[in-house]
Amino acid sequence: KYAANAFLATKISFMNEIANLCELVGADVDNVRKGIGTDSRIGKRFLFAGVGYGGSCFPKDVQALYHTSQQNKYDFTILDSVMRVNQLQREGFYKKIEAHFGGNLSGKTIALWGLAFKPNTDDIREAPALYLIEKLLEAGAKVRAYDPEAMKNVERQFGAKVYFAKDEYDALSGADFLVIVTEWNEFRSPDFDKISSALKNKLIFDGRNLYSVDHLKKLGFTYYS
Numbered sequence: 601k602y603a604a605n606a607f608l609a610t611k612i613s614f615m616n617e618i619a620n621l622c623e624l625v626g627a628d629v630d631n632v633r634k635g636i637g638t639d640s641r642i643g644k645r646f647l648f649a650g651v652g653y654g655g656s657c658f659p660k661d662v663q664a665l666y667h668t669s670q671q672n673k674y675d676f677t678i679l680d681s682v683m684r685v686n687q688l689q690r691e692g693f694y695k696k697i698e699a700h701f702g703g704n705l706s707g708k709t710i711a712l713w714g715l716a717f718k719p720n721t722d723d724i725r726e727a728p729a730l731y732l733i734e735k736l737l738e739a740g741a742k743v744r745a746y747d748p749e750a751m752k753n754v755e756r757q758f759g760a761k762v763y764f765a766k767d768e769y770d771a772l773s774g775a776d777f778l779v780i781v782t783e784w785n786e787f788r789s790p791d792f793d794k795i796s797s798a799l800k801n802k803l804i805f806d807g808r809n810l811y812s813v814d815h816l817k818k819l820g821f822t823y824y825s
Contacts, residue, residue, distance in 0.1 A: 629809070714747055
């Protein structure tokens with residue numbers, strides 16, 4: 601079990617590194633994903649780039665296998681890199697947001713779509729959204745969050761520090777921009793006119809690559825994916 605989950609976590613971290621390189625050279629990581637996914641030796645699953653893995657299994661099992669290697673005085677270099685890349689993905693995503701505003705997010709209101717570590721669950725263990733909320737609050741920003749399942753769990757952790765919205769569009773009300781962290785189906789085909797009219801800026805930071813860069817550009821959005 602540890603080996604299987606560590607291998608899948610490695611696939612995710614590898615694709616996140618590929619995505620970072622794609623950004624630098626002007627390539628589309630989705631095309632790379634589709635291409636290598638046609639290779640039966642690799643398969644199509646666990647090739648989606650994003651802000652990193654979370655949940656109860658991948659982080660724990662990777663750490664457990666790495667701990668076993670240390671106990672036996674073996675330097676499991678790949679697993680060390682997998683954990684490091686996973687942390688850097690969420691840090692890098694936040695730095696993109698911060699950099700857009702010249703390092704000053706104080707007084708900004710952020711609409712946050714997605715709190716669970718993955719869709720179709722209320723599980724927030726090791727969820728990248730928790731890291732982002734903490735960083736945004738530390739920076740003096742306000743957060744308006746929506747998730748179909750996980751809001752009660754996050755409310756136990758943050759309480760009144762975060763506004764928990766009635767739906768995804770309520771989260772947008774009065775927000776400066778939108779951040780997407782979990783790829784719920786509800787977020788895949790939104791009403792972009794509603795988003796445009798609700799946000800102070802036509803600005804989206806998408807941690808899950810849900811939309812077409814060209815389409816968002818045509819609609820007049822500044823879109824980081």
